[in-house]
Amino acid sequence: MPISSYRKTFGEKEDYFNGYFSREKITDLDEDLIATTITEDDLTKVSRQLDVSMGEMFQLINIFAVVLFALLIYLLTKLIIEKNANAxxxxxILGYENREINSLYLTSTTWVVILSILLSLLLSTWTIYGIYGYLMSSFSGWLTLYLKPAVYPEMFAMGMGAYVLVALLQFRRIKKIPMDVALKNVE
Known part of the structure; x- marks a missing residue:
């Protein structure tokens, strides 16, 4: 566990530490007092193994997540447009152009998508850090979780790119709605 969590959990002082980093093997401590020895090679092997075994899987997860997001947004916007086909x-009939109608029906959806993406980035980061803490507690070492700051704009761009494609499909759907739908449904 992180040393700050250890100090808080076990009531230790702020300057307490329970591990040693050394370039050479520690010989002045009794072997019974040493729980684990982790070398730089050990950490290098672990990181290399993680990259080899799971590195390509993350690209698949990215693609799956973007496709799932696009499908969800497509279904929601399709539902909105179908429910409002009469309107x-x-x-x-009143003379609005397709571009104006698109802005009426898809502008609010665009704002909801932007806010949803931003909120999901915050929630997913919080969730990942929580899960990662529990995951690392089962290992005899600690690998720090580092998320590049560039990941957030990339995820936002992927989400907005998927939304733009869905919006273009919905623009075509709005354009195809004939004017006579409203006249047929008048009672």
């Missing part, structure tokens, strides 16, 4: 047809 869209009426607005076309």
């Amino acid at each position: 869209i047809s009426m607005v076309k």
Whole structure:
């Protein structure tokens, strides 16, 4: 566990430490007092093994997540447009252009998507750090979790790119709604 968590959990002082880093083998401590010895080679092997065994899997997870996100947004926007087909047809009769109708129905969706992506980035980061702490507690060492700051703009860009593709498909759907739908449904 991180040393700050250890100090808090076991009531130790701020300057307490329970590990030694040394370039040479420690010989002045009794072997019974040493729980584990982790070398630089050990950590290098672990990181190399993680990269080899799981490195390519993360690209697959990225693709799956973006496709799932695009599918979800597509279904939601399709539902909105289908439920409002009568109103869209009426607005076309009143002389609105497709571009104006698109902005009426997809601007609010765009804002919701932007806020959802930003909120999900915060929640997923918080969740990952929580899970990672429990994961590392089962190992006899500690690998620090580091997320590059560039990951967040990349994830935001992937989400918005998927949304733009979905929005373009929905623009076509709005354009295809005929004006006579509103006239047929008038009672």
